[in-house]
Amino acid sequence: xxxxxxxxxxxxxxxxxxxxxxxxxxxxxxxxxxxxxxxxxxxxxxxxxxxxxxxxxxxxxxxxxxxxxxxxxxxxxxxxxxxxxxxxxxxxxxxxxxxxxxxxxxxxxxxxxxxxxxxxxxxxxxxxxxxxxxx
Numbered sequence: 001x002x003x004x005x006x007x008x009x010x011x012x013x014x015x016x017x018x019x020x021x022x023x024x025x026x027x028x029x030x031x032x033x034x035x036x037x038x039x040x041x042x043x044x045x046x047x048x049x050x051x052x053x054x055x056x057x058x059x060x061x062x063x064x065x066x067x068x069x070x071x072x073x074x075x076x077x078x079x080x081x082x083x084x085x086x087x088x089x090x091x092x093x094x095x096x097x098x099x100x101x102x103x104x105x106x107x108x109x110x111x112x113x114x115x116x117x118x119x120x121x122x123x124x125x126x127x128x129x130x131x132x133x134x135x
Contacts, residue, residue: 071125
């Protein structure tokens, strides 16, 4: 019995990709031919959640917004690092050969995070009452 050659095993996947792109393309081309193209001022106006657009879309924001966004990402990554550690914490002595290595490893990591939080608080990044840029 001859097995199917390895490249031919990808034929169903290739067929599915071709059908998906073909279906998408046919929908776009079909709507172009069937639909009406009447561009009016109302149709071309910006629409945002049912609210009329007022003012310039390129308004200036305080740097504080971006700092808070970066802090959110920082502490989100912190949680991502802590979760696997917590899952294998009881197995760490067998993995590392030291009874308290995993514990002290996390204490050092949380120390770095605490220094970061201390720096953030001392700089006043989270104190929104100091921000006069939006007034």
